[in-house]
Amino acid sequence: MLIIGIAGGSGSGKTTVVKAITERLKERVVVIPQDSYYKDSSHLSDEEKKYMNFDHPDSIDFDLLNRHLSMLREGKSIEQPVYSYITCSRSRTETVTVHPAEVIIIEGILIFTCERLRNQMDIKIFVDADDDDRLMRVMARDILERGKTVETVIERYTKTVKPMYLQFIEPSKRYADVIIPQGGHNKVAIDVLTATIEKAIASGEKVQRNTQA
Secondary structure, X not given: OEEEEEEOOOOOOHHHHHHHHHHHHHHHEEEEEHHHHEOOOOOOOHHXXXXXXXXXXXXXXXXXXXXXXXHXXXXXXXXXXXXXXXXXXXXXXXXXXXXXXXXXXXXXXXXXXXXXXXXXXXXXXXXXOOHHHHHHHHHHHHHHHHOOOHHXXXXXXXXXXXXXXXXXXXXXXXXXXXXXXXXXXXXXXXXHHHHHHHHHHHHOOOOOOOXXX
């Protein structure tokens, strides 16, 4: 089993990289999104939820994420939580059953901030992108998918997303074995990375670390 961590700021193109890998590897890979492991905030009022900081490591249930990853490594299936950005809560009745696979991809902005999680990863990839590009993608996503207004998105980006990126996410880049510049637009880097993963699976070897795409 090969465990791959893919991190980067909001809107950097992580999803595009993950999609490219999964399209090549198909049923040989499963994806564990960090977003499924946000702590439940259903106890907060609607007003309090407006000021939630989704970009701080304390917002993630790393204990459960680490436990689930360990179970997958041991060949056990897990019940992945279902989290809603709309209600800021974790479903109490619904989960997603995830079975072990040859490749496990953990994807999220904060996954490299947890040492225990990093230590379970065989390859750590950081997807890099310009701040302006990331802001545009964050705005499009939050407005279309999460029902936010332009004003709300810009305020959150200024007060939370950008400061947290500079404090936690950008510094975590130093833990990466592979850095993909230009985000999900870097087709060459993605192709090289995917080919390297396929080779590692075929040979049963770990991918050599400290490589920059």
